[in-house]
Each structure stands twice: as structure tokens, then as C-alpha cells.
Amino acid sequence: MEIEITAEEREAIKTTVAEALEKNSYRRDRLLPILQEVQGRLGYLPREAMEQIASSLKIPEVDVYSVATFYNQFRLNPPGEHQIKVCMGTACHMAGGHIIMDSFARRLNIKEGETTPDRKFSLERVACVGCCALAPVVVVNENVEGKVRPTRVDGILMALGKEIGKKNEEEKR
Amino acid sequence: MSAVLERYEALKRQAEQTLTARLEKPRVLVGTATCGRAAGALKVLEVFREGVAQHGLDVEVEEVGCLGYCYAEPTVIIYKPGFPPLCYMNVDEGIASRLVTDYLVGGDPCFDFAYAALEPNDVFPTLADYPRGFSEQRIILADCGLINPEDINQYLQRDGYRALAKALSMAPEEIIGEIKASGLRGRGGAGFPTGVKWEICRSKEADEKYVICNADEGDPGAFMDRALLESTPHQLLEGLIIAGYAVGAKQGYIYVRAEYPLAIERLKTALAQAREKGLLGENILGSGFSFAIDLFQGSGAFVCGEETALIASMEGRAGIPSHRPPFPAEKGFRGKPTVINNVKTLSYVPHIIRNGAEWFRSIGTPSSPGTAVLALAGKVVGTGLVEVPMGTTLRTLIYDVGGGIKNDKAFKAVQIGGPSGGCLPESALDLPIDFDSLQQAGAMMGSGGVVVLDEDDCMVEIARYFLEFTQKESCGKCTFCRLGTRQMLEILTDITKGRGKLEDIDLLQEIAEDVKAGSLCGLGKTAPNPVLTTLRFFRHEYEIHVKEGRCPALMCKDLISYVIDPKKCRKLCDACVGSCPVEAVYTRPDQLKAIDLEKCVKCDNCLVTCLPLYQAVIKVSPPLKVEGGQDK
Amino acid sequence: MSRQVTITIDGQQVTAAEGDKLLWVALDHGIYIPHLCGIREKEHPDASCRLCFVEVEGLPNPVTSCTLPVKEGMVVRTRSERVDRLVRTAFELLLSNHRLSCAKCGKNGRCELQKIAQERGLKLKLTRMRSLLVEKPVDDSPEKFYYDPNRCVLCGRCVWADREKAKIGAIGFVRRGMDRRVAAFWEQPLADSPCIECLACVEACPVGALVAKEMKE
Structure with a gap:
């Protein structure tokens, strides 16, 4: 799970964190907004960012890690280029949300919560996006797709540039 | 008239003047809350905007919130002099361009596409002429979908913020007395009397006090808070400011889910507008009372709906509940007395202040006055957001408001209250919807999510689903919730996979009772x-x-097989073969199709794809134990 | 100075300072109530282990004694059918996620779980529950002690000792739900954390999760 980061990225992390801290007046009780800001700009919470936040706020590093690992929103790894979030709210589940999840997982060959090795797609579950009347719902890069049938899964992925046919042939070989 | 009220009247007049010219013109309102957008409302909006520009029409095209008829999104309302305001549902781009050419340019309101009129008239039925509109009674949803949430003037024009002006001319104790007399109970789930909570907070000596609006809607199947925030944010702000004044707080917070970006955006706009009008900030309406509101974004943890966990998270820690007492109203955020109220609860406050406790008590039941705002979802025709008087029966809710069960299937159960609620059978359909009746039946009002289940829904699976949810969302602090819900989930999973034993059912019951009795916080207890x-x-x-x-x-996937009924399958159709992602569907020598059970991943594709005319793909249970093709 | 009050626990009259938590009053008078997470010095108890239930006259349901301030005239029973049932279930739940090989445990004979089992006649093996234990690696990196997360009951006493006694901040609770555990930053070995091996946490641990090395064979 350790990620290599370049000197350039290290610098970007440093500035981002410094700005997020500044914006929140270096307040310990603003830890969530600080982490949200950092993740909003970097896409995830790098280890270096958490270390820097802890030392600036003068709190144990593990306290930052504790918060970062508690909430669903935070991720410790960079996300895929395209994020697919399958709604697992009650209405979506009963309308076959799990079948949609399985279909994406099968096509992308990853499990829920994972990112494809080429970092193109990540697959996540969301508790409920509040569009229950359109169940089952999938959020594709912030766009809500309603009434998704399993047969639409390939279409959604192809629209994002995934080559479905080719992949199958590869698998066959 | 007090100086505060005079200021208010001036603001209102100003708003009316700003709006008059616009409101006389034809207007098109497009519902663009999240659910509308998911159904394509932004494209519809674009068609209207382009059409108006193309034809050079003097027509206002505005975005509004959610009317609550989610099943019929996108919804459009057109005001045009000469006709009553008309509401159109399921509007796609084609209908939208017809409405532009035929109605906005021409004079034909296209009654074919219209669903109802918003005002009584001689030509077209109104919403209240339908069973749904007849059974509903809207208080806090009344403005939803009818006003532009990003325009404070429209809220002011409808007497918005009048309650604030009135409240600021009253003594705080008087306001608390009014809320207590109204019998308003917290809409977040447990139904604690709001006035009592405020009174406890008011009575505590402290240099600082806080009021927090809990908009961390995490119940998987409830979306009324989102709809309220996206549709009528000023109503909530007004309630929150009044709450602040009543308990003696100078600072308020809205704790809102980060997963609701549109709600956050609209709240920010509303806050800026309220500040600009002097309805928020220093010396509100010249009353001497100052109040600030900040947004706090939750990071996705269902347990943060629990008050003590919500506070922990606002203080920068993991959202882990702690033992009560002390209650937040005594010792809450930053150790200060803190009132935490749900979005819906606070949204009622302006109405109660404006119309009086008596009026509120006249709606609903004696122990649960007012209305219930419910998110109706599942196998019911009219899914959406509804507001009915407390005491309305589940039957009225499902059959009159919801229009009955989809596709002529048989009703099986209704799940009410989400992960903390319960599944009630047909025999409970005449149960009135109120806090106490539901609790007695083993369910709960919860946040008001209602999911209707039909004969195709498995009750073990729905129990497993909710346990999977709570188990995932358990903070892990206390033994019963952390390990008890997991033990229950393991048992339920075994049962849905056909590995369960008869004694497991009794064990499940025992553990469930103990988790309920022994857990630390509300999440585990429910x-x-x-x-x-x-x-x-x-x-x-x-x-x-x-x-x-x-x-x-x-x-239950492990207990079924997909098979193709050769009597119904047609030789010339290949739809199912192409739909299968794993090449499990094959063509038999006689040209009919069959499924290789070993390859089949039960993805449902073939069943969906098979033409309704044939319905040749069927599910059977228990699963077939045949090697190779189903027909061998 | 707080007022002295007289209360009755299992028929025995005891005096205590008003407002003291019942758990400690009972223990001070030699009346045993099962407990793991309780810390006497802590003003606001965690109440997370859910083992210290008692019946109090006038209250409808069993309550945790670690959170219950004593009041004049309070009548308490440490045992009842309902209390015993809750304690048994909580205890078995803890065991269902605990490495059950006492003979190989460094705390064998000094373990609070063993004490509870003995006092309440409970078995130290799974009878009803499914085993939920997913073996996690033992952290053997510190010189003076080792950390076996498979024996941890998440009572939080080590975290408290690390913060309040040692004033270090090397360990804390991380993750959520079933994944909740005591760990250092980034879940790295304790030797790479700010831990100074003062053994305050080891002393605080009621079970075989944090064990001093000289105790090991």
C-alpha cells in the first residue's frame, strides 16, 4: 500500500497542506475540514500530509490517522481517474443494486473499494445518494445515472473509454 | 408595530417590488434538485432556455427544488396568463420543445402532457383532485418545487422570515413556551419534545451556547432532508435563527453530508443572501440580536447522526458516541450547552411561530402533532417525498398517496424507519403513522424512510441488508454493537446462502434482543x-x-437458478445470448436457448433482456443441481 | 467534600461519597462486578465493554455500573436473570473475536477474562457464537514487550495510559467497526512509533494483548 511519490508531488502536498491549515487557522477542532480540503485537492490523504498536519497542530500523528481511517469519505490511496459509485441504499439494493455492483466488479475485474491497476477506474459503494425513486442508481464521476440495468453497465464503461470487447478477448487468451 | 416588524415589512415590500415585474410574465419552473437532475432535468432546462432565446420570448426560466413527485421527474411548471399554472411531469426534451413551440410561442397548453393545475380553476384538475394531493397536507414541503431556492425574495414574498421578525419581538421564554405548547417532537428519529430540549439548554448558565442543525442524513433510503435543503433552504435558516434566539446562542451550525454537493451550494447561497438582507449576522432586523451560521461538512459516518458522535466529529475527532448523561443540551459542543435539531424539526419552527401552537396541535394526533414527512420508495407506483398528517394509516400512505403496488404485484411488507426501523406486514397496514404507534409495533419513525416491499422481496435478505449496513457503520466502540451485529450478520448470511441451521434462528433472536438491551448508543440499540x-x-x-x-x-442468489423455459423461448431471438457477460447462455441444436449453470453468474442480464412478450427466462428455487446445461 | 450516602448492594449496606460511580464503590467493598474498560480516574467513563451491568431498584432495565452515580438509599443487585444474560452475551461476543489459547498466553492466570469466567461461571470457549477472529500479525518490534492484537478486547486502557500516564501519544484507536483496533500511526510497528517503552500500557492491559517480554518463555 506504500506509494512512491515524486519530489514534485511532495512539494505539492506540502503547499496544499500548509494552505489548508492556514485556511482553518491551525485549529485542532478543524481537523475534518482540513482533511477534506487536502483530499479535495489531492484526491487522497498521503501519509506525508497527515504527518505534516499532526506536527503543525501539535497532536500525535496517530490522532490524525484515527480520524482519516474512521470516516467513509477519506481515502489513503489515490483514486482512479473515473470513480464509479454504486448506490447501496435500501431502494437501490432491493431494485438490484448488488447485481449492478457485481456487474461492474466483474467487468473491471476489481472488488468493491478497489482501483484498477491502470488507475483508470475505482469502484465504491455509497450508502444513499437520495435518488431512491430512480433506483438502482450509479454515480459516475459526480453524474447520477438512474434506473441502471445490468445491461447498461458495459455502455457506461465504454463511454468512459473502456474497451470491453478487447478485454474479453484478452481474457480468452 | 415594533421597529423589528417594520424593518421586516420594508424588506418584504422590497422583495415584492423586485418580483412583481417578473411574476407577471410567463414563467417556466424546472425542478433541478438532485433527483430531477438524475432524470435529465438539466437537459430539459437547456431546451427551455434555448427555445426562449431562439424565439425571442419574454419568458423567465427558473430552477426550482423538488416537488416530491420523484417517480415523475423531471417536473416542469408553467405560469402563463390566461391559464392556471400547470404542472407537467415526466418531461423529456421532446415534450419540452413541444411546450416551447405550442404553449410559450403558441397558446396551446398541451393538456395531454399536463398532470395538474396548481390553482383551482374550471378547466383542469388540481393536485388536490388526485388521491395523493387529497391525502397530503403540506407544511414544510409546501414551498418545495414552487419557489426558487436561490432567490430569497421569493421566500420573503411568501411571508418568509415573518416568524423571525415576530420571534425577535417576543421573549425567548415565550418562544420556548409556544414550541412546548405545540407539542413538536424531534423529527430525527426518537421524537424527543423539542421545546423541552430548548428549555434545558436555555436554563443552563454558560458564556456560550450553540444550536446545530443535524443534516447528516445517512439513512439509506431517506432523502427528505436533502430535498428540503435543495428546495427551501431559507425555511431551515429561519428556524435555526429562531432556535438560536430562544436558547440564547450566538452561533449556529449546519452539519450537512458532504455527499450532498447541491444542497451545500444552495445553502451557501441562502446564507449569503440572508446576511445581505440583515436577517443573519449582527443586529438582526435591528433587534440587537446577533447570530452567525456556519456549515460543517460531515465525512460520511452514519453514526454521526447520534448527537454525541456528531459533536465529536465537529471537534475534530472520530465520530464515536459517548455515554449520556450529560446530554448535549447541558454539556455539548466544546463543553457548552448545545441544542441539536434535525432539518425537518427546525423547518416546522417558523410555521409554529407564525400560526401558533393551537394551529399545529390541530394537525396530527394528540401525542404526535403535526405532519410526517416521508420518503416513499420501493415497489410503490408513486415514489417520492410526501407530507401527511400524523395518524394517517400506512394503508392510506401506500395505496392513496403512493398509488398502490407497482406492476400489479402483491404487497408483502413495508419497511419504515430505515436501519433503526422495522418491517411491518399486511396486518399492520391500518396502523397510524406516529411516533408511539410505530414504536409499539417494533418499528420506528426513524428519519422517515418508507420502503414498500412486494412478493419478489425476501424478508431474510432485507434483514441481512440492514444488518450489513449497521454492521459496516458501527463505530466499533461497544461490544454489543461491534460484535453482536456481526454475529447476527453472519447468521443471516448463512441463512440466505442455505447454510443456516434451525437453532440459528433462535440464536439470532437472542443476540438481537441482547444487542438492543445492551448497546451504548442509539445505533446499536435500534x-x-x-x-x-x-x-x-x-x-x-x-x-x-x-x-x-x-x-x-x-x-437470494445462492438459492436460485436462472433457466430458460423452452416452451416460451423463440428460435429467432438471440437477445439473451448477446446479453450474457460470461457466455453462459447458448443455443441448443433445436435453436432454442439454454443456460450453462456452471458458467452462470446470476447477473440478471438475460432475464431483463428477454422480451416481455416471451418471458422465457425464469428463476427457480431451490437451485438446480445439474452439471452443464439446464436441459441435460 | 461530597456527602456520604448509604446504599445497599446485594443486601449489604455500604457507605460511599455521593456521586461516586457504583462500579468502584462495589469493588472497594469487595463486591465483584465484571469490568474491562473502566478507569477509576477517568471522569467520563467509556462504558464500552458492556460487562458491568447491574439491576437498580426503580430503574426499568439493567444499567452499566461504571456510569451510575450512587445516591442515598439506592438498592442494587449485581446478579439477576437479565444481568446474567447480558453479561454472558457480552462476554461470549468478546471471546468470539479473541484468540482462545490461554495456555500459550503471556497473561495466563492474570487475565481479567479468566477472572470474569471464574466469577460468573462462564466457559472460556465458544459454545453459541461463530468465531469472528481473523488472525492479525503480532507486533514483536518493541524490546520490552509485544502486542498481540488477536487478544485485544478494545478496552482502551492502554490508550489512556499512553496519553494520561506516559504522556506520549504513540497509540490510539484507528479504523471503525469490526476493523477498529489499537495501533500506531499508519499501523506501523510500535518500534517505529514515538513509543518509549515505559510499559505503562502493558501495566494497564487487562488481557494478553500487551505483554512484557520477560514474562514470555
Whole structure:
């Protein structure tokens, strides 16, 4: 799970964190907004960012890690280029949300919560996006797709540039 | 008239003047809340905007919130002099361009596409002429979908913020007395009397006090808070400011889910507008009372709906509940007295202040006055957001408001209250919807999510689903919730996979009762409800799974097989073959199709694809144990 | 100075300072109530282990004694059918996620779980529950002690000792739900954390999760 980061990225992390801290007046009780800001700009919470936040706020590093690992929103790894979030709210589940999840997982060959090795797609579950009347719902890069049938899964992925046919042939070989 | 009220009247007049010119023109309102957008409302909006520009029309095209008719999104309302305002549903781009050419340019209101008029008239039925509109009584949803949430003037024009002006001319104790007399109970789930909470907070000596609006809607199947925030944010702000004044707080917060970006955006706009009008900030309406509101974004943890966990998270820690007492109203955020109220609860406040406690008490039941705002979802025709008087029966809700069960299927159960609620059977349909009746039946008002289940829904699976949710969302602090919900989930999973034993059902019941009695916080104490209610009302379904290895609703994947009925399959159709992602569907020598059970991943594709005319793909349970093709 | 009050626990009259938590009053008078997470010095108890239930006259349901301030005239029973049932279930739940090989445990004979089992006649093996234990690696990196997360009951006493006694901040609770555990930053070995091996946490641990090395064979 350790990620290599370049000197350039290290610098970007440093500035981002410094700005997020500044914006929140270096307040310990603003830890969530600080982490949200950092993740909003970097896409995830790098280890270096958490270390820097802890030392600036003068709190144990593990306290930052504790918060970062508690909430669903935070991720410790960079996300895929395209994020697919399958709604697992009650209405979506009963309308076959799990079948949609399985279909994406099968096509992308990853499990829920994972990112494809080429970092193109990540697959996540969301508790409920509040569009229950359109169940089952999938959020594709912030766009809500309603009434998704399993047969639409390939279409959604192809629209994002995934080559479905080719992949199958590869698998066959 | 007091100086505060005079200021208010001036603001209102100003708003009316700003709006008059616009409101006389034809207007098109497009519902662009999240659910509308998911159904394509932004494209519809674009068609209207382009059409108006193209034809050079003097027509206002505005974005509004959610009317609550989610099943019929996108919805459009057109005001045009000469006709009553008309509401159109299921509007696609084609209908939108017809409405531009035929109605906006021409004079034909296209009654074919219209659903209802918003005002009584001689030509077209109104919403109240339908069973749904007739059964509903809207208080806090009344403005939803009718006003532009990003325009404070429209709220002011409808007497918005009048209650604030009135409240600021009253003594705080008087306001608390009014809220207490109204009998308003917290809409967040437990139904604690709001006035009492405020009174406790008011009575505490402290240099700082806080009011927090809990908009961390995490119940998977409830979306009324989102709809309220996206549709009428000023109503909430008004309630929150009044709450602040009543308890003696100078600072308020809205704790809102980060997963609701549109709600956050609209709230920010509303806050800026309220500040600009002097309705928020220093010396509100010249009353001498100052109040600030900040947004706090939750990071996605269902347990943060619990007050003590919400506070922990606002203080920069993991959202882990702590033992009460002390209650937040005594010792809450930053150790100061803090009132935490749900979005809906606060949204009622302006109405109660404006119309009086008596009026509020005249709606609903004696122990649960007012209305219930419910998110109706599942196998019901009219899914959406509804507001009915407390005491309305589940039957009225499902059959009149909801229009009955989809696709002529048989009703099986209604799940009310989400992960803390329960599943009630047909025999409970005449139960009135109010805090106490639901609790007695083993369910709960919760946040008001209602999911209707039909014969195709498996009750063991729904219990397993909710336990999976609470188990994932358990903070892990206390033994019962962390490990008890997991033990229950393991048992339920075994049963849905056909590995359950008969004694597991009793063990499940025992653990569920103990988790309910022994957990630290509300999440753990209510997590067993879906299990306990399904065990109570649908125990036979559990037993069929265990004894016969069969899922009567054909839902549990491990207990079913997909097969193609050769009598219904047609030789010339290949739809199912192409739909299969794993090449499990094959063509037999006689040109009919069949499924290779070893390859089949039960993805449902073939069943969906098979033409309704044939319906040749069927599910059977218990699963077939045939090697190779189904027909061998 | 707080007022002295007289209360009755299992028929025995005891005096205590008003407002003291019942758990400690009972223990001070030689009346045993099972407990793991309780810390006497802590003003606001965690109340997370859910083992110290008692019946109090006038209250409808069993309550945790670690959170209950004593009041004049309070009548308490440490045992009842309901209390015993809750304690048994909580205890078995803890065991269902605990490495059950006492003979190989460094705390064998000094373990609070063993004490509870003995006092309440409970078995130290799984009878009803499914085993939920997913073996996690033992952290053997510190010189003076080792950390076996498979024996941890998440009582939080080590975290408290690390913060309040040692004033270090090397360990804390991380993750959520079933994944909740005591760990250092980034879940790295304790030797790479700010831990100074003062053994305050080891002393605080009621079970075989944090064990001093000289105790090991």
C-alpha cells in the first residue's frame, strides 16, 4: 500500500497542506475540514500530509490517522481517474443494486473499494445518494445515472473509454 | 408595530417590488434538485432556455427544488396568463420543445402532457383532485418545487422570515413556551419534545451556547432532508435563527453530508443572501440580536447522526458516541450547552411561530402533532417525498398517496424507519403513522424512510441488508454493537446462502434482543429492529430458507437458478445470448436457448433482456443441481 | 467534600461519597462486578465493554455500573436473570473475536477474562457464537514487550495510559467497526512509533494483548 511519490508531488502536498491549515487557522477542532480540503485537492490523504498536519497542530500523528481511517469519505490511496459509485441504499439494493455492483466488479475485474491497476477506474459503494425513486442508481464521476440495468453497465464503461470487447478477448487468451 | 416588524415589512415590500415585474410574465419552473437532475432535468432546462432565446420570448426560466413527485421527474411548471399554472411531469426534451413551440410561442397548453393545475380553476384538475394531493397536507414541503431556492425574495414574498421578525419581538421564554405548547417532537428519529430540549439548554448558565442543525442524513433510503435543503433552504435558516434566539446562542451550525454537493451550494447561497438582507449576522432586523451560521461538512459516518458522535466529529475527532448523561443540551459542543435539531424539526419552527401552537396541535394526533414527512420508495407506483398528517394509516400512505403496488404485484411488507426501523406486514397496514404507534409495533419513525416491499422481496435478505449496513457503520466502540451485529450478520448470511441451521434462528433472536438491551448508543440499540420485526412477522420465511434451502421470493442468489423455459423461448431471438457477460447462455441444436449453470453468474442480464412478450427466462428455487446445461 | 450516602448492594449496606460511580464503590467493598474498560480516574467513563451491568431498584432495565452515580438509599443487585444474560452475551461476543489459547498466553492466570469466567461461571470457549477472529500479525518490534492484537478486547486502557500516564501519544484507536483496533500511526510497528517503552500500557492491559517480554518463555 506504500506509494512512491515524486519530489514534485511532495512539494505539492506540502503547499496544499500548509494552505489548508492556514485556511482553518491551525485549529485542532478543524481537523475534518482540513482533511477534506487536502483530499479535495489531492484526491487522497498521503501519509506525508497527515504527518505534516499532526506536527503543525501539535497532536500525535496517530490522532490524525484515527480520524482519516474512521470516516467513509477519506481515502489513503489515490483514486482512479473515473470513480464509479454504486448506490447501496435500501431502494437501490432491493431494485438490484448488488447485481449492478457485481456487474461492474466483474467487468473491471476489481472488488468493491478497489482501483484498477491502470488507475483508470475505482469502484465504491455509497450508502444513499437520495435518488431512491430512480433506483438502482450509479454515480459516475459526480453524474447520477438512474434506473441502471445490468445491461447498461458495459455502455457506461465504454463511454468512459473502456474497451470491453478487447478485454474479453484478452481474457480468452 | 415594533421597529423589528417594520424593518421586516420594508424588506418584504422590497422583495415584492423586485418580483412583481417578473411574476407577471410567463414563467417556466424546472425542478433541478438532485433527483430531477438524475432524470435529465438539466437537459430539459437547456431546451427551455434555448427555445426562449431562439424565439425571442419574454419568458423567465427558473430552477426550482423538488416537488416530491420523484417517480415523475423531471417536473416542469408553467405560469402563463390566461391559464392556471400547470404542472407537467415526466418531461423529456421532446415534450419540452413541444411546450416551447405550442404553449410559450403558441397558446396551446398541451393538456395531454399536463398532470395538474396548481390553482383551482374550471378547466383542469388540481393536485388536490388526485388521491395523493387529497391525502397530503403540506407544511414544510409546501414551498418545495414552487419557489426558487436561490432567490430569497421569493421566500420573503411568501411571508418568509415573518416568524423571525415576530420571534425577535417576543421573549425567548415565550418562544420556548409556544414550541412546548405545540407539542413538536424531534423529527430525527426518537421524537424527543423539542421545546423541552430548548428549555434545558436555555436554563443552563454558560458564556456560550450553540444550536446545530443535524443534516447528516445517512439513512439509506431517506432523502427528505436533502430535498428540503435543495428546495427551501431559507425555511431551515429561519428556524435555526429562531432556535438560536430562544436558547440564547450566538452561533449556529449546519452539519450537512458532504455527499450532498447541491444542497451545500444552495445553502451557501441562502446564507449569503440572508446576511445581505440583515436577517443573519449582527443586529438582526435591528433587534440587537446577533447570530452567525456556519456549515460543517460531515465525512460520511452514519453514526454521526447520534448527537454525541456528531459533536465529536465537529471537534475534530472520530465520530464515536459517548455515554449520556450529560446530554448535549447541558454539556455539548466544546463543553457548552448545545441544542441539536434535525432539518425537518427546525423547518416546522417558523410555521409554529407564525400560526401558533393551537394551529399545529390541530394537525396530527394528540401525542404526535403535526405532519410526517416521508420518503416513499420501493415497489410503490408513486415514489417520492410526501407530507401527511400524523395518524394517517400506512394503508392510506401506500395505496392513496403512493398509488398502490407497482406492476400489479402483491404487497408483502413495508419497511419504515430505515436501519433503526422495522418491517411491518399486511396486518399492520391500518396502523397510524406516529411516533408511539410505530414504536409499539417494533418499528420506528426513524428519519422517515418508507420502503414498500412486494412478493419478489425476501424478508431474510432485507434483514441481512440492514444488518450489513449497521454492521459496516458501527463505530466499533461497544461490544454489543461491534460484535453482536456481526454475529447476527453472519447468521443471516448463512441463512440466505442455505447454510443456516434451525437453532440459528433462535440464536439470532437472542443476540438481537441482547444487542438492543445492551448497546451504548442509539445505533446499536435500534440496529436489531429489522431482524426482530422480520422474525416476528415473517419467521416462516426464515424457516423455509433453512429447512428447504429455498428462497420463496426468488431473491437470494445462492438459492436460485436462472433457466430458460423452452416452451416460451423463440428460435429467432438471440437477445439473451448477446446479453450474457460470461457466455453462459447458448443455443441448443433445436435453436432454442439454454443456460450453462456452471458458467452462470446470476447477473440478471438475460432475464431483463428477454422480451416481455416471451418471458422465457425464469428463476427457480431451490437451485438446480445439474452439471452443464439446464436441459441435460 | 461530597456527602456520604448509604446504599445497599446485594443486601449489604455500604457507605460511599455521593456521586461516586457504583462500579468502584462495589469493588472497594469487595463486591465483584465484571469490568474491562473502566478507569477509576477517568471522569467520563467509556462504558464500552458492556460487562458491568447491574439491576437498580426503580430503574426499568439493567444499567452499566461504571456510569451510575450512587445516591442515598439506592438498592442494587449485581446478579439477576437479565444481568446474567447480558453479561454472558457480552462476554461470549468478546471471546468470539479473541484468540482462545490461554495456555500459550503471556497473561495466563492474570487475565481479567479468566477472572470474569471464574466469577460468573462462564466457559472460556465458544459454545453459541461463530468465531469472528481473523488472525492479525503480532507486533514483536518493541524490546520490552509485544502486542498481540488477536487478544485485544478494545478496552482502551492502554490508550489512556499512553496519553494520561506516559504522556506520549504513540497509540490510539484507528479504523471503525469490526476493523477498529489499537495501533500506531499508519499501523506501523510500535518500534517505529514515538513509543518509549515505559510499559505503562502493558501495566494497564487487562488481557494478553500487551505483554512484557520477560514474562514470555
